[in-house]
Amino acid sequence: MEKTKYSLGYRNSYVLQQYRCLLSIFTGFIILLFISNTAFALATNPGAVCSNGFSQGSLTNADYTNLVSAVNTNNYVNILGNAGGSIPLQVKMTTVESSTNTVKSNFGVITTAGTSAINIQRTFPNISAYTDIIFDFRNALTSQPIYLTNVALSAFDIDYANSNGNTFDDFVEITGVTQAGSTISGTLQPITGSNIVFGQPPQGLQGLFTRTASDPNCTAKNLGTQCQGSVQFSQPVASVKVRYTNTGYLNSATNQEIDLRVDNYCYVPQYIFTGTVFDDNGGITAAQANATNDDITSSGSIYTNKPNYFNGVFNSPQESGISGSTVKLVNCANTATTYATQIVNTGSPIGQYQFSVPIATFNNNTNICLIEEYSGTAYPIRTTSDNKNTGFTTTTYLYSNNDFGRVIAANAALVLKKAQYINNCPNTLNYTDPSLNTANNGDPKTGFSTGSISNMTPGQCIAYRITATNRANIGINNFVMKDILQKQGVNGATVTSVLTNPPLSTTDYTISENPAIGVNGEIKTKSLTLTSRSKRDFYFNTKYGTTVDTQ
Known part of the structure; x- marks a missing residue:
């Protein structure tokens, strides 16, 4: 029994030593494996850091x-x-x-x-x-x-x-x-x-x-x-x-x-604002431009079928940039607060500007506008607003195509033409009678005409048709037509004219803001909108030859 016990104890001891040996080997393998995996693991680059604001x-x-x-x-x-x-x-x-x-x-x-x-x-x-x-x-x-x-x-x-x-x-x-x-x-x-x-x-x-x-x-x-x-x-x-x-x-x-x-x-995140100050001529050059051409329908007119002319959009390459402007990045609520100012390129690409500013520039303001100011004389007429709200948000970094359009005076959108008709002062006058509005009429005694008036008899009347033509591809808002009746002694006039019948149209005129019948003064329409590529006629009748100042 003792021997058997001894032999059994010996075998158990041997097995235990084998188990310990295997456990030691297995543990070592695990340690080596862990060390190996650690050694071959990618380490973070210590230089992978950024400062505040970046x-x-x-x-x-x-x-x-x-x-x-x-x-x-x-x-x-x-x-x-x-x-x-x-x-x-x-x-x-x-x-x-x-x-x-x-x-x-x-x-x-x-x-x-x-x-x-x-x-x-x-x-x-x-x-x-x-x-x-x-x-x-x-x-x-x-x-x-x-x-x-x-x-x-x-x-x-x-x-x-x-x-x-x-x-x-x-x-x-x-x-x-x-x-x-x-x-x-x-x-x-x-x-x-x-x-x-x-x-x-x-x-x-x-x-x-x-x-x-x-x-x-x-x-x-x-x-x-x-x-x-x-x-x-x-x-x-x-x-x-x-x-x-x-x-x-x-x-x-x-x-x-x-x-x-x-x-x-x-x-450092940069907010970029770009655009171009451009000649919005739609391809109508200075040599072709005509300030008095109100023909927007005839095939022979330069202003017919010009969808890019005076449309407020920079249509390159048909249109090009112009120099002479300064663009400012400002606070919309207080435009005196200027964040950046830039003179547009005078070289290539001409008329272009670009601001690149960090968010800290705006001092927590998000109401950001761009203002264009022109110092030259060649392009006096705007085709776009001089103030653009950028629609700024902190999660949008590019604000492109903030363009400002201008044209030369000869390419102005509005053309006014005045025609006159000598009449005998009837109480009623059908201004739109086709017989009075024939094309190319050269005699103001037979209907509305741009021809000169001669042999005018005191006491006769002159009716006026003023045609406002909007040649542009955008509407003209807040349009007001004004015409001052001649008055003796003013600008060389020898007689005074007064407003006469028929009464002004209430569609076009505010009666209380105009002279009464028989009174001299300024004829003024309401504030109106002239839609794009459209014409509108305004009429009034005056009595010619009054020598008495009625005011």
């Missing part, structure tokens, strides 16, 4: 795919980003090879644990050959360079190999171009657990490479921390160049690869 962005997985698909096409790609539209970014990506003998194995997108990066595989013909990957940044709203702050990038799988059939020593140089046009290097951002250092190897460049030749190779395409090198630019840049090559420590190079990510960029 929007922060980075490329999405879709952005990497779109960029790679457009590489070397000279096309800018709209960046989706993750900044909610506050950073209007476009990027053009280009690669440049130093040698035509470089084997370009791959330039594509990899995705590891849901995170994408650009993968570059190369077999260089020698250790000094390189591939440049260039990112050019552009404002999607203005198509001008955009200078991004705290641009941060990371390169992965920067490692070393010196074995049969596999020899390379990765080196990555990352530089940017500032607003001053100078080239600066990215500043190393230390990554915990990374073997990558920043320095100057024999190649003479400043960049990222493996700390020592004894560091192990990294697993490709896994964005591991051990071979991650991260940088950030200390100044705003509009272009970044990543040069992939070798350190120069080894004498030869074989197939090698790295992965790239754009980790961060910052930008």
Whole structure:
């Protein structure tokens, strides 16, 4: 029994030791696995930070795919980003090879644990050959360079190999171009657990490479921390160049690869207001313009079938911008509060203006207007309002096509023509009688005519037809026609005329605001609207030759 007990205890002890050994191995495997996963996990670039007032962005997985698909096409790609539209970014990506003998194995997108990066595989013909990957940044709203702050990038799988059939020593140089046009290097951002250092190897460049030749190779395409090198630019840049090559420590190079990510960029959101002050002539040149041409229907008239003339819309290229104006960005409620002022372009594109301002400019006001002021004399007539409300909201960053139209005097919308008819002062007179309104009548004694009056007998009457023609493609509001009856001694008049029957039309005139029958004075219509491309006639009758001042 004791022996049996002893043997059983021995076996239990042996099994326990085996179990402990297996548990130790399993635990060690788990620890190694955990350490391995930690070592090969992408680390956040410490330079991925933005100051207060800046929007922060980075490329999405879709952005990497779109960029790679457009590489070397000279096309800018709209960046989706993750900044909610506050950073209007476009990027053009280009690669440049130093040698035509470089084997370009791959330039594509990899995705590891849901995170994408650009993968570059190369077999260089020698250790000094390189591939440049260039990112050019552009404002999607203005198509001008955009200078991004705290641009941060990371390169992965920067490692070393010196074995049969596999020899390379990765080196990555990352530089940017500032607003001053100078080239600066990215500043190393230390990554915990990374073997990558920043320095100057024999190649003479400043960049990222493996700390020592004894560091192990990294697993490709896994964005591991051990071979991650991260940088950030200390100044705003509009272009970044990543040069992939070798350190120069080894004498030869074989197939090698790295992965790239754009980790961060910052930008103060700008609200952009653009427009053009333009000649709203619809293609009717100064040589063709005629201030007295009221023909808007005949095929031979320059003002017939001109839908873009005086329509308040900038119709390019038929119409062009004009110089001489100043545009102000103001508080609508108090236009004396001016946020920005700009003289429109005198060169190409002529007449254009553009404001780009941060939200802080408005001091929490959202009622923003644009005002145009003209200092010249060539284009005195407006075709649009001089004050435009932009409809500003903090979530909209582009306010384009805030255009202001003008025309020369000869292209004015309104043409007034006065015709007269000598009559014998009947109590009733049918102004619209077709026999009195024949076209091209040259005798004012037979009907309304623009011909001159002669042999007028005192005591006769002169009826007037004033035709207002709106040649424009927009209505004329608040139109008031005024005509002052002649008065003896005023402007050389030898006699006085007075208003006579028939009474003024109450449709066109306010009776109380006009002279009474038999009284001299000013004839004035109501405030009316002349619709676009329309004519309207106004009539009144006067008795000619009164020598007594009735007022």
